[in-house]
Amino acid sequence: xxxxxxxxxxxxxARIILRNRILILVGIVAVTVFLAFQWKNIKFSNTEANxxxxxxxxxIQYNNFTKIFGEEGNAIVxxxxxxxxxxxxxxxxxxxxxxxxxxxxxxxxxxSLENLKVLExxxxxxxxxxxxxxxxxxxxxxxxxxxxxxxxxxxxxxxxLVYNAKSGTIxxxxxxxxxxxxxxxxxxxxxxxxxxxxxxxxxxxxxDVRVSxxxxxxxxxxxxxxxxxxxxxxxxxxxxxxxxxxxFRSFRATFISMCIVIIGVMWAFGILGLxxxxxxxxxxxxxxxxxxxxxxxxxxxxxxxxxxxxKHGNQALSxxxxxxxxxxxxxxxxxxxxxxxxxxxxxxxDLLREFGIVASINIIGIFVLSLLIIPIIYSFMALPKTKHxxxxxxxxxxxxxxxxxxxxxxxxxxxxxxxxxVLVVSVIGINQMKITGSRxxxxxxxxxxxxDIQFFEEEFDGIMPMEIVVDTERKNGVIKPATLKxxxxxxxxxxxxxxxxxxISIVDLIKYSKQAFYNGIPKYYxxxxxxxxxxxxxxxxxxxxxxxxxxxxxDSTGQxxxxxxxxxxxxxxxxxxxxxDVQEAITKxxxxxxxxxxxxxxxxxxxxxxxxxxxxxxxxxxxxxxLISLFMAYLFRSFRMVIISLVPNLLPLLITAGLMGYLGIPxxxxxxxxxxxxxxxxxxxxxxxxxxxxxxxATHKWHIKRSVYAALRETGVSMFYTSIVLxxxxxxxxxSSFGGTKALGGLVSATLLFxxxxxxxxxxSLLLSxxxxxxxxxxxxxxxxDILPKEEDNPKHKS
Numbered sequence: 169x170x171x172x173x174x175x176x177x178x179x180x181x182a183r184i185i186l187r188n189r190i191l192i193l194v195g196i197v198a199v200t201v202f203l204a205f206q207w208k209n210i211k212f213s214n215t216e217a218n219x220x221x222x223x224x225x226x227x228i229q230y231n232n233f234t235k236i237f238g239e240e241g242n243a244i245v246x247x248x249x250x251x252x253x254x255x256x257x258x259x260x261x262x263x264x265x266x267x268x269x270x271x272x273x274x275x276x277x278x279x280s281l282e283n284l285k286v287l288e289x290x291x292x293x294x295x296x297x298x299x300x301x302x303x304x305x306x307x308x309x310x311x312x313x314x315x316x317x318x319x320x321x322x323x324x325x326x327x328x329l330v331y332n333a334k335s336g337t338i339x340x341x342x343x344x345x346x347x348x349x350x351x352x353x354x355x356x357x358x359x360x361x362x363x364x365x366x367x368x369x370x371x372x373x374x375x376d377v378r379v380s381x382x383x384x385x386x387x388x389x390x391x392x393x394x395x396x397x398x399x400x401x402x403x404x405x406x407x408x409x410x411x412x413x414x415x416f417r418s419f420r421a422t423f424i425s426m427c428i429v430i431i432g433v434m435w436a437f438g439i440l441g442l443x444x445x446x447x448x449x450x451x452x453x454x455x456x457x458x459x460x461x462x463x464x465x466x467x468x469x470x471x472x473x474x475x476x477x478x479k480h481g482n483q484a485l486s487x488x489x490x491x492x493x494x495x496x497x498x499x500x501x502x503x504x505x506x507x508x509x510x511x512x513x514x515x516x517x518d519l520l521r522e523f524g525i526v527a528s529i530n531i532i533g534i535f536v537l538s539l540l541i542i543p544i545i546y547s548f549m550a551l552p553k554t555k556h557x558x559x560x561x562x563x564x565x566x567x568x569x570x571x572x573x574x575x576x577x578x579x580x581x582x583x584x585x586x587x588x589x590v591l592v593v594s595v596i597g598i599n600q601m602k603i604t605g606s607r608x609x610x611x612x613x614x615x616x617x618x619x620d621i622q623f624f625e626e627e628f629d630g631i632m633p634m635e636i637v638v639d640t641e642r643k644n645g646v647i648k649p650a651t652l653k654x655x656x657x658x659x660x661x662x663x664x665x666x667x668x669x670x671x672i673s674i675v676d677l678i679k680y681s682k683q684a685f686y687n688g689i690p691k692y693y694x695x696x697x698x699x700x701x702x703x704x705x706x707x708x709x710x711x712x713x714x715x716x717x718x719x720x721x722x723d724s725t726g727q728x729x730x731x732x733x734x735x736x737x738x739x740x741x742x743x744x745x746x747x748x749d750v751q752e753a754i755t756k757x758x759x760x761x762x763x764x765x766x767x768x769x770x771x772x773x774x775x776x777x778x779x780x781x782x783x784x785x786x787x788x789x790x791x792x793x794x795l796i797s798l799f800m801a802y803l804f805r806s807f808r809m810v811i812i813s814l815v816p817n818l819l820p821l822l823i824t825a826g827l828m829g830y831l832g833i834p835x836x837x838x839x840x841x842x843x844x845x846x847x848x849x850x851x852x853x854x855x856x857x858x859x860x861x862x863x864x865x866a867t868h869k870w871h872i873k874r875s876v877y878a879a880l881r882e883t884g885v886s887m888f889y890t891s892i893v894l895x896x897x898x899x900x901x902x903x904s905s906f907g908g909t910k911a912l913g914g915l916v917s918a919t920l921l922f923x924x925x926x927x928x929x930x931x932x933s934l935l936l937s938x939x940x941x942x943x944x945x946x947x948x949x950x951x952x953x954d955i956l957p958k959e960e961d962n963p964k965h966k967s
Contacts, residue, residue, distance in 0.1 A: 178493075181491055182490075185491060185540060186487060186488065186491075186544075192540050192544060199435075200438075203434060203435050203438020207438060207441050209441035210441045211444075212446060212447045213446035213448045219519065219781045220517075220773060220777045220780055224516075224780070226768070226772065226773060226777075229768045230769070233635060236637075237635075237723075239346050241381075241633055242276075242343055242344045242345075242383060243341050243342070244342045244362070244379065244380075244381040244383055244384050245341050245379070245381045245624060246340045246342070246366070246378070246379050247338065247339040247377070247623070247624065248262065248338055248375050248376070249335055249337040249627065252374075253375060255309065255312075256307055258373045259312050261372055262338070263282035265369050266278050266282040266340050266342075267282055269340070272361060274345055274357040275345065276343045276345045277343050278341065278342045278343070279329070279343075280341070281319075284301035284326065284330065285301065286299050286300070287681065287683075289685050296681060302315065319331055320333040321690065322688060324683075324693045325676055325677075325679070325680040325683075325693070328629065328669055329341075332628065339628065341381075349383060354383055354386075355390060358387040358388075359387060359391065362379070378623045379620055380617065382633075385611070389449075392612050392905060393452050394447075396903075396905070397447070397452050400452075400453070400901065401455050401456050401459065404460055405426060405429070405459060407896050407900055408425075408460065408897050409422055412467070415467070416470065421466075424541070424542065425463060425466035425467075425470070428462060428466060428537050428538055428541050429458060429459040429466075429534065431537055432533060432537055433458055435530060435534075435537075436455045439533075440454075440526055443522075443526065445525075445526060446522075448522070449906060449908070450519060450523040453912075454523070456897075458530050458531070459897065460900075461505060461531055461894075462537075462538065463893045465502070465538035465539075466542065467886060467889045468494055468886050468890070469538055469539070469543075471885070472490050473542070473552075474552055477551055477552055487543045490543055491539065495539060498538070499539075500799065500859075501851070501852035502532060502535035503532070504796050505848045505849050505852060506527075506848070507528075507795050507848055508792050508796075508849065509528045509845065511524065511789070511795070512785075512788055513525055514787075515784045517777075517784070520781070520785075565888065569888070572884060572928045572929055573877055573884075576880070576932045577877070580933045580936065580937065583929055591819065591822060593826060594825065595822070595826065597827060597828070597829035598829050600830065601829040601834070602835065603741075603779070603834065608621055610838055610908035610909075611906065611907070615905065629667070629668065629670075630668070630669055630735045630737070632735045632769075632770060632774075633732060633733075633734055633770055633771065634733050634767065634769040635730055635732055636658070636671075636731040636750070636754070636766075637728060637767075637768060638655060638728065638729045639727065639763065639764040639765065640728070640729075640763060641727065643727055644726035644727070646674060646722050646726050646728070647678075647722075647726060649695075649696075653695065654758055655674070655731060657753075658671075658731065658754060658757045659673065659675060661749070662731070662733050662750060665746060667736040668734070668735055670733070674722050675695065677721060678695060682695070682696050682704055685704050739834075744775065747772065747775065754767075778836065785844070789840075789843045789844045796814075796847070796851055797814060800814070809858070811938075812858075812935060815930070816930045817847060818847075819922070819930065820846070820919045820920075820922035821843050821919060823919075824915055824918055824919045836908075838908025838909070838911055839911050839915060841912060842911075842915040842916050842919060845912075845916055846915075846923070849894060849916075850920055850923030850924075853924065853927040856883050857880070857883050857887065857927060857931060860879040861875055861876060863879075864878040872936060877932075880928070884928060887928060894920045895924075898917040898920065899913055899914070899917045900913065901913025902917075
């Protein structure tokens, strides 16, 4: 009954399409124009995506921190490691660069040698005053050496902040206005104004300036994404068109297919604009993905059209059969592909949810475009010439498919033995996999800004901020001697962790105050004793300049303080160890019943976000498998068929996972995406094969062997074509400078290649072995549903 309804439905669809060709084309043009107007809403992401949901405890803690102290990742750092910097001309030019930076409205304030302040005691008023480090521009090398000695040996407060005494590196920190931190204004300033300033300075002094900081990294990261979109689209079009032409040897078939995927790309950008989603590192992949996924639709439809033309030469009947025979199968394959992407929608990550929504919508969109445009355009054209049909008789393709058939026919036991062997080896490899990754691991490694990140990690122990918030739960509790001592103890533990920088907090300011009270003698850079605390803190409270410094370390009530440290780029497992060590030190120094102390910052958000995302992506993969299993159960109404269809597609995933274990490729967000995407696409071949198999069963009166071999011969060519297109299409992502995108392209390509072989060899073998009992029991005599209509009588007798 369902089969009859399905058959009737697609026959009606074919009739509607072919009778309303002009109207449909006008509709496609109208939709394309409408979506093109939505391009104006397209924006590139200027923010760093939070992988955690808004209601996650870590997100709530970070938001509470930013409400008190503001965004912590707003610093741009510039540094020079060169003794030539301490020549008078270069030294004064460096200070002028800091002044120029400070003059920009985009910069909130600058910490540099030029405006560095020295905390000193005023003996007359018994208060602290901030005097300039450089009172007038030095004119001689001797003056600079004196300043350098004073800085490196007498001002420990600024150690690891503006200088590294061991290497002689000098650093300038420019804090961006927080109102522009996540806007396009930030990008314009960094790429244009800052870039020009640094370039001019380097030309004037011949010094190498290193630049970094989270705003700087995000800006160049965004620029790299933008630059790669065009490369991916161009490479995908070039590769798929060349492969398509190589297979079909037809300029018009290639041109039609390229037009369809180009319209699909226009729709992809239009839907991004319509939904007002930003272009991120993931959504930037959607246009080339649409090209790669859209071409197989064209291959199946055009190949079927040419096969029908070769059979009987009737154009109208050929076009009608393209829609009625391939339409439902192609719809199902696109639904399964879209399902692989749609499973990301259930995740709490905005980054993945938006990627899943736009990708799944556009996959269905490219199916609709293919199904409408190909029959309509061919209806206006003459029948394909004989040379255009030669590819259907290529000997090497016949040899390839024949080899697959020979393996299935003669070596089925060997196929199973190899499958089991590969499975065992893959499981061993899977046990070697690790969940890891780092904050900058996937960034382009051949860029200057990546090399600068490594420089700052070496010189200043990292650029990723990690904050520790100390809530004393009472007003002015921070400046209590006991609290300061506890913070100092915690700071000592942090300083001993090699991957963390020396923490900066109110403790350092109090130590600096004591040093200033004792006329700047460095050995007094320590916390005051109980006797000293009274008059030092009294002097601090009387100092008007002191309050401005306190704002950076303590809230307005004196109840909450922060310790700021910076973390090097370390793998997640090491990051977890660091978090555990710091948490133990917090618990030891701050009794939970008297203090509320927690860690936050972008470094910790990345750690927790990655673990959260990996766990959720595993769930999305399980959902994709379950969802596609339901599709199979609906299509074939047989549990055995569900198993038969899943095994050849799960095996490639296990092989890829095993390879990742052997090659040391870790599980992380960028690599675990591979499995949901590859599974959704690889199932397409299974559906096409089983659809043809069911049709052949009806034709061959439920004879298993004849049906399997006939299905293999007819669908093998299309499966080979589409798999090769997908393999090389996804391979274009290897051109990416981003490690995650590169891994995605390589792993998906490999998985799809394994899936093709699995569907051509293992799937028919399983059908021959496992479906025999069904045939013997004649369960298939009245099939409940076929996703392809039954074959009509021999069309040659009709035409």
